Amino acid sequence: MVDKCRVALHGCENYSREGLKQVIYRVGRAAGLHVDAGSAVLLKPNLVAAGGGPRCPACTNVDFVVAVAEWCLDMGARVKVGDSPAFGSGQKVMEACGLSAKLKPLGVKPANFGRARSVKLPCGMKAPISIEALECDVLVNLPKVKAHNQLYVSLAVKNYFGVVAGWRKALHHAVNGDVANKFEELLVDLPGLFGDTFTLLDGIIAMHRSGPMKGEEYPLKLVAGAVDPVALDTAVMGIIGADYEKSRIWQECRRRGLAGTDPDRLEFPLRGPGDFPATGFILPERLNPVTFHPGRMMVGACKRVVSGILKQ
Numbered sequence: 018m019v020d021k022c023r024v025a026l027h028g029c030e031n032y033s034r035e036g037l038k039q040v041i042y043r044v045g046r047a048a049g050l051h052v053d054a055g056s057a058v059l060l061k062p063n064l065v066a067a068g069g070g071p072r073c074p075a076c077t078n079v080d081f082v083v084a085v086a087e088w089c090l091d092m093g094a095r096v097k098v099g100d101s102p103a104f105g106s107g108q109k110v111m112e113a114c115g116l117s118a119k120l121k122p123l124g125v126k127p128a129n130f131g132r133a134r135s136v137k138l139p140c141g142m143k144a145p146i147s148i149e150a151l152e153c154d155v156l157v158n159l160p161k162v163k164a165h166n167q168l169y170v171s172l173a174v175k176n177y178f179g180v181v182a183g184w185r186k187a188l189h190h191a192v193n194g195d196v197a198n199k200f201e202e203l204l205v206d207l208p209g210l211f212g213d214t215f216t217l218l219d220g221i222i223a224m225h226r227s228g229p230m231k232g233e234e235y236p237l238k239l240v241a242g243a244v245d246p247v248a249l250d251t252a253v254m255g256i257i258g259a260d261y262e263k264s265r266i267w268q269e270c271r272r273r274g275l276a277g278t279d280p281d282r283l284e285f286p287l288r289g290p291g292d293f294p295a296t297g298f299i300l301p302e303r304l305n306p307v308t309f310h311p312g313r314m315m316v317g318a319c320k321r322v323v324s325g326i327l328k329q
Contacts, residue, residue, distance in 0.1 A: 021284035022248035032080040047286040048242040054093030059153035063161045064100040064110040071115045074224035081219045099128025100179040133182035140202035150180040156214040163224035173216045173246035177207040201269035247277030257298040
């Protein structure tokens, strides 16, 4: 008998706190997601930029993150939240979008993604991985459904890139971005660094047409959960009508023969992909190079220096 990859899909109209929390409970139960009492849990949302405010469609929604934090706290876990944008600070994004203020009454603190440990990945490359991510008991991946001008679409697997520390993330973009499939190899290796990890995906208000920033809102009204991020990506790409051949990340997963790329192995314990019509969801026709321009890296480095000085 072929093992199935379970992907729980549930509709959700908006980010209403109580309604969203109930949906997360149902998705977690159906997908077999759980954290043990007393465990150290790290929530890893997509905090790409601070400029869009609390409802920025480029970032995992603030209330979505808070609802997942409450779900974990209800199970007795100790919770932190963190991310490492390519430019700027995850903590600054959390403050700017109001996430820090909403987490404070819950006793949930930001994780420090500045401390990193060099890790050799199965693909042979080394990457500086956040120590907070490596040392937590459970890493909960909280991606946003959105278009991506370089990688076509950004979902569960791509969101793990946030565990690579700060400016060195931009360095990997610059050095490996357009060299064969080295960048995709790095991305697909990252989820395997964490023994206990799963994904809860924010697709309530997705972002289409452009990305990873400055796209347009799309009311997909979807929350999804899975242990296997590749299976979740396969399911969601099918929902939004994505062309699998255009996703370099998904192609790398298929090249490795990962089970989650086989639609016949996906199992949907709640609702099916056909229950989420995404007519008019638009993804980029032509993709930009993955490599970052050196000038952009310099600007990002200057921002980090200034941020560090202001904290002193």
